[in-house]
Every structure is written in structure tokens, then in C-alpha cells.
Amino acid sequence: MGLLSIxxxxxSTPDQEVRILLLGLDNGGKTTLLKxxxxxxxxxxxxxxxxxxxxxxxxxxxxxxxxxxxxxxIRPYWRNYFENTDVLIYVIDSADRKRxxxxxxxxxxxxxxEKLSGVPVLIFANKQDLLxxxxxxxxxxxxxxxxxxxxMWQIQSCSALTGEGIQEGMNWVxxxxxxxxx
Amino acid sequence: xxxxxxxxxxxxxxxxxRYWLKWLIRQAxxxxxxxxxxxxxxxxxxxxxxxxxxxxxxxxxxxxxxLESSKDKLEQSVDQIIKExxxxxxxxxxxxxxxxxxxxxxxxxxxxYISVEDLRKEVFSSENAxxxxxxxxxxxxxxxxxxxxxxxTKQWGDIGFQGDDPKxxxxxxGMLGLINLVFxxxxxxxxxxxxxxxxxxxKLGYSYAIVGINLTEMAYSLLxxxxxxxxxxxxxxxxxxxxxxxxxxxxxxxxxDKFWVEEEPESIMQFNQYREKFHNLVQTHLQDPDVSxxxxxxxxx
Numbered sequence: 001m002g003l004l005s006i007x008x009x010x011x012s013t014p015d016q017e018v019r020i021l022l023l024g025l026d027n028g029g030k031t032t033l034l035k036x037x038x039x040x041x042x043x044x045x046x047x048x049x050x051x052x053x054x055x056x057x058x059x060x061x062x063x064x065x066x067x068x069x070x071x072x073x074i075r076p077y078w079r080n081y082f083e084n085t086d087v088l089i090y091v092i093d094s095a096d097r098k099r100x101x102x103x104x105x106x107x108x109x110x111x112x113x114e115k116l117s118g119v120p121v122l123i124f125a126n127k128q129d130l131l132x133x134x135x136x137x138x139x140x141x142x143x144x145x146x147x148x149x150x151x152m153w154q155i156q157s158c159s160a161l162t163g164e165g166i167q168e169g170m171n172w173v174x175x176x177x178x179x180x181x182x
Numbered sequence: 183x184x185x186x187x188x189x190x191x192x193x194x195x196x197x198x199x200r201y202w203l204k205w206l207i208r209q210a211x212x213x214x215x216x217x218x219x220x221x222x223x224x225x226x227x228x229x230x231x232x233x234x235x236x237x238x239x240x241x242x243x244x245x246x247x248x249l250e251s252s253k254d255k256l257e258q259s260v261d262q263i264i265k266e267x268x269x270x271x272x273x274x275x276x277x278x279x280x281x282x283x284x285x286x287x288x289x290x291x292x293x294x295y296i297s298v299e300d301l302r303k304e305v306f307s308s309e310n311a312x313x314x315x316x317x318x319x320x321x322x323x324x325x326x327x328x329x330x331x332x333x334x335t336k337q338w339g340d341i342g343f344q345g346d347d348p349k350x351x352x353x354x355x356g357m358l359g360l361i362n363l364v365f366x367x368x369x370x371x372x373x374x375x376x377x378x379x380x381x382x383x384x385k386l387g388y389s390y391a392i393v394g395i396n397l398t399e400m401a402y403s404l405l406x407x408x409x410x411x412x413x414x415x416x417x418x419x420x421x422x423x424x425x426x427x428x429x430x431x432x433x434x435x436x437x438x439d440k441f442w443v444e445e446e447p448e449s450i451m452q453f454n455q456y457r458e459k460f461h462n463l464v465q466t467h468l469q470d471p472d473v474s475x476x477x478x479x480x481x482x483x
Contacts, residue, residue, distance in 0.1 A: 027350040044354040046399045047344055047392040050453035071344040073389065077451050 015062040018177050019084050023110065024091035025103050026070035029126040032160040033091060034067040037170070042161070047071070051081070059174045065089075075106070082115035086180070087122065087173050094125045094133035094157070104143045111148065120152040120176040122169055129159040152176050196239065213274070214267045220280035225419065227412035228471050233284040234411075242266060248285055253293070253421060256285050283419055290421025291414055295405055297424050302402060304357040306349050313357065316364055317348060323367035324378055324390075342381055342390030351392055358402065359395040365428040366394070366435050373432075373479055377439040386443065388450050397434045400461060401427065409465065412473050433477040434464070 022030045031052060035042045038054045048069035056063045066081055068074070088110065092103050107123075110116060123145070125136040136157040140146070145155060154172045158165030204215055211218065215236050223229035237245050244266045248259040260282050263269075269277055306313050314333075321330050324341050331337060334347050343351050352359045367374040381390035404410050405427065413430065414422045441460050447453075467473050 026344040042354075044399055044402070046353055046355055046359075046396045047351050047389075049389060049393055049396060049457075050451045050455075052454060071389065071392075073339065073344075074450060077449070080451070 015057060015060055017062045017064060018086045018173075020063055020065045020087050020089060020173065021081055021085045022065055022067040022089050022091065023078060023106075024070050025093070025096075025099060025106065026072075027096070028070055028091040028093045028103075029124075029160040030067045030070060030091045033089075033124065033126070033158075033166065034065055036160050036163055036166055037063075037065060050074070058170060061174055061177065063170075063173075078110075079113070079115070082113060085116060085119050086177055087120050088116060089122045089124060089169075089173070091124045091126050091160075092139060093127050094136075094139060095127045095130040097132075097134060100134075100139070100142055107143060111151075118151050120173075120180065121148075121154075122173055122176075123153070123155040124160075124165075124169055125155060125157040126160050128157045128165065129161050152179075200239070201241065214269065216263070216267065216281060217269060217274055217277055220277055220284075221274070225280075225283070226471075227415040227473070229280075230284045230287050230415040231412065231471075233281070234288050237288075249288060251285075251289060253286070253289065256282065256289065259285065286421045287415050287418065290418075290423075291408075291411055294414070294422045294424070294427060298358060298402060298405060298427055301358040301361060301424075302354075302356045306352040306357055306360060308349055313360070316360055320360070320364050320367060323364070323371060324375060338391075340382070341378060342388070342392055342394070344389070344392060348391065351395060353395075355395050355398045355402065359398045362398045362401075362428055362431040362435075363391060363394045365425070366432045370432055370436070370477065370479065373436055373477075377435060380439050380443055386446060388442065388453060393438070393453070394435055396457065397438055398431060400457075400464075401431050401434055404464070404468070409468050412468060412471060413475050416472065416474050417476060429477070430475055433475045436477050436479075 022034060024030055026047065031045050031048050032042050034052055034054055035045065037056045048067060048071075050069060052067040054065050054067075056065060068078055068081055090107055090110070093099070096103075111121070123139075123143075125134070125139050127133050134142075136155050140155045145153060154169075154176075156165055156169040156172065158169060160166065207218070208214055213221070216233060219229060219232045219236060223232060234249070237249055240246055244259075244262050248256075248263060251259045260278060263281065264271065264278065271278060306317075308314060318330065321338075321341065328337070328340075336346050338346060338348050345351075378390050380386070381388050381393070401410075410430065414426065418426055438457075438460050441463070442456060445456055445459075447456050464475070467475060
């Protein structure tokens with residue numbers, strides 16, 4: 001590294017902060033995803049009562065990730081966290097076919113929220129490590145994602161357990177923040 | 183610089199000074215360090231922690247090896263240490279029993295962690311009849327007057343599971359989480375139902391079962407880090423067993439509820455904040471050499 005680039009690095013402004021909201025039904029894998037992002041141990045995870053928050057550095061951004069519990073009882077609290085959200089990440093358990101309808105309804109309601117209007121949404125089709133997992137294309141079709149016109153969206157298959165697909169998803173998150181700011 | 187000097191001092195102390203200092207004291211008192219610990223401290227954390235430190239920092243393989251020996255070989259280890267340290271039993275008749283108890287406690291703690299870890303790694307399975315029976319037992323203990331309509335039902339929410347099938351809620355705590363919940367309900371039935379009624383409060387409530395699983399994680403992490411040593415050294419004068427760990431969970435479940443009700447948090451969304459506060463409180467208790475985290479109500483056994 002040359003002297004100039006070091007100086008430039010020292011001078012560079014502090015990382016831009018990005019507020020990311022992590023939502024989805026209970027047992028979707030939100031907390032595992034959050035811990036993977038922060039490179040933490042994922043073997044002792046328990047159901048989230050309330051919420052967790054972690055900050056991660058990525059591509060010049062400081063990502064403040066809010067992981068809110070997915071239990072039906074606390075879904076009414078989700079709206080308290082909508083304000084100033086830059087990107088919404090919606091996590092789906094791709095192997096829990098019995099609840100595809102429920103997760104689709106929750107997502108549709110979120111996309112109707114005024115405070116989230118225009119906010120880019122990344123859908124993680126999680127748990128692809130399971131043999132019974134539905135492929136992302138099938139989930140996209142089931143959720144009618146192609147009808148979303150009012151915002152940027154992306155579906156990414158991943159396994160929060162193995163880490164596969166997460167980086168690709170986060171790259172899209174950073175890209176969508178960049179293009180929104182322009 | 184000061185840090186550097188600290189390192190040098192530490193090195194000099196542990197490799198030379200400690201040894202010579204001990205030799206000098208031994209000549210003066212006629213007793214080895216372990217003997218002085220056994221006669222100088224009351225039974226409990228003060229004594230056992232000192233003995234553990236002494237054995238661990240010993241240059242002698244026999245002494246360090248005693249920390250790894252299995253329960254049935256402990257007496258042999260004690261005899262070896264007595265021989266190695268040339269302790270004369272007739273001059274110090276208490277020493278042998280004292281050292282034996284210390285070693286039971288020290289090696290028992292590691293053994294307890296292994297048993298707990300095995301239960302944690304046992305995944306709850308609907309195909310396992312024992313697991314299923316235990317889950318249904320939990321319901322009957324907590325809700326004696328309400329019949330469970332079916333195995334998959336929204337009713338599970340009434341005892342604080344997230345959805346209509348509890349099996350996904352055990353997660354990283356596995357069977358350890360369920361066993362703790364059942365142990366509390368079975369041995370402290372009245373208290374458990376009282377805690378459940380607080381948890382079901384419309385405004386101040388929380389999810390009884392998943393908070394219980396979360397507190398199992400707290401107990402597990404405290405055990406793993408070694409933070410529970412003083413508690414077990416004070417309360418169990420032998421090798422601690424699984425039920426001692428379940429007892430500790432009961433203490434946490436009961437005390438957390440008390441704490442939560444007293445603090446009156448704004449909503450369940452503040453859970454992790456108050457959990458942290460409670461965790462710090464427990465950690466502070468564990469700093470006290472006389473700590474004993476025991477639930478003081480009348481249990482059935």
C-alpha cells in the first residue's frame with residue numbers, strides 16, 4: 001500500500017450507517033443469520049424474546065442489523081422498528097412448506113406499510129442445507145414476487161447454518177443502498 | 183513499559199520465586215501448600231478454589247494429573263499426592279479427606295459440564311416417545327385443569343411456546359431446555375405455576391417456556407465459563423450431579439421472574455436489556471466467596 005492511499009484511508013469519512021431490519025416468522029433463522037454476519041458462535045441459539053441488534057462493517061458501511069423476534073405474539077411490535085429503515089431483509093424457512101401461506105401474508109402486509117414504502121427488500125430463502133427445502137424460484141413464484149413494482153427486490157437462497165449465499169445477499173444489500181443514495 | 187515489567191515479574195514469580203517461597207514456608211511450617219490450604223480455610227469455595235489453583239500451577243505431574251482423574255481413581259490420586267508430598271497422615275489426620283473432597287468437587291465440575299453438554303446436544307425429536315412424553319408431562323404439570331386438544335395446537339402458546347408445535351423452540355439447548363422446564367414444574371409445582379401466571383399477565387407478561395429455555399442458556403454458559411464453580415464448591419460437598427444443575431436453573435427461573443415483576447419493563451421487547459441486567463446481578467453474586475444460588479422455598483423432595 002502506498003503512502004497516498006494510507007493517507008486517503010486515514011482521511012476518509014467514518015463509515016456510513018445503514019439500518020437493516022431482519023424480519024420473518026419464528027424459527028426462520030433470523031438470529032442465526034445475524035450471528036453469522038457478526039462471525040459469532042451459532043450453536044447455542046434460543047428463540048428471540050424481544051430483539052437483538054448487532055453492528056457489522058461491510059464494504060465501507062456500518063450495518064446496524066435489527067433482528068426482531070418472529071413469534072406471532074410479538075409481531076404487532078414490528079412496526080415500532082420500521083422508521084428510517086434502509087433495507088428490509090425477510091427470512092423464510094424454505095423447508096417449512098406448511099407455513100408458506102402465513103409467511104407470504106406477513107410479507108405482503110409489510111410491503112403495504114407506509115413507513116416501509118420504497119424500502120428495498122431482500123428475501124433470504126433460508127435452510128437450503130435441508131433436503132426438503134424448496135428452491136428460491138419456487139418460493140418467488142409462490143409469493144408472487146414478480147408483481148412487486150414499487151421497490152428494488154431480490155430473492156437469494158442461503159443457509160444461515162453453513163453461511164452459503166449470505167455474502168451474495170449482503171452484496172445486493174450494499175448495492176441497493178448505494179443506488180438508492182445516488 | 184509497566185505492562186512489560188508485569189509480564190517479567192509474572193514469569194519470574196511462576197517459574198522460580200513461587201517454588202522457592204513455597205519451599206521456605208514448607209521448611210518453616212512443616213506443611214506443604216495443600217496442607218496449609220486444607221487447615222487454613224473453611225470447607226467450601228475458599229478452600230477448593232485455592233486447592234485447585236495450587237494443583238494446577240504445580241510443577242509436579244502427579245498433582246496436575248489429579249485434576250484429570252476419574253471419580254473411581256480419585257482415592258488413588260490422593261494417596262499418590264500424599265506420598266509425593268511426603269505428608270505424614272498421623273500428623274495431619276484431616277488432610278486426606280479434605281483433599282479428597284476438594285478433588286471430588288473440582289473433577290466433578292468438569293464431569294457435570296460433560297453431562298450437561300450431552301443433554302444439550304440431544305435434539306428434541308417427535309419420533310422419540312420419551313421426548314414426547316416429557317413434553318406432554320410439562321403441559322399436565324403446568325395446566326392441570328386444561329386438556330391439550332391435540333399434539334399440534336395453538337394451546338402451547340398458553341405456556342409460552344412460540345407456535346403450535348414446541349419442537350422448534352428447543353433449538354440450541356436441545357433436551358436440556360425441556361428437562362429443566364419439567365424439573366422446575368415437577369419439584370416446585372406451586373412456584374412454577376405462580377411464575378407462569380406472572381408470565382401470562384396481559385401487560386407485564388413474557389413467554390414462559392421460551393424465556394425458560396433462554397435461562398437454560400444462561401445457566402449453561404455460566405457453567406461452561408467456570409463461573410458457577412464457587413456456587414457448586416459451596417453447596418455440594420462432593421461431585422455435583424445433573425440435578426444440582428437443574429436446581430440452579432430453578433433458582434434462575436424463580437429469581438428472574440421476581441426481578442422482572444419488580445422492574446416492570448415497558449414491554450416484552452425490552453427482554454434482552456433486562457436479561458443482561460439480571461445476568462450481571464447473578465455474576466455479582468458469584469463474585470462473593472460465600473455464594474449459594476439456592477431457591478429457598480419448600481420443594482417436594
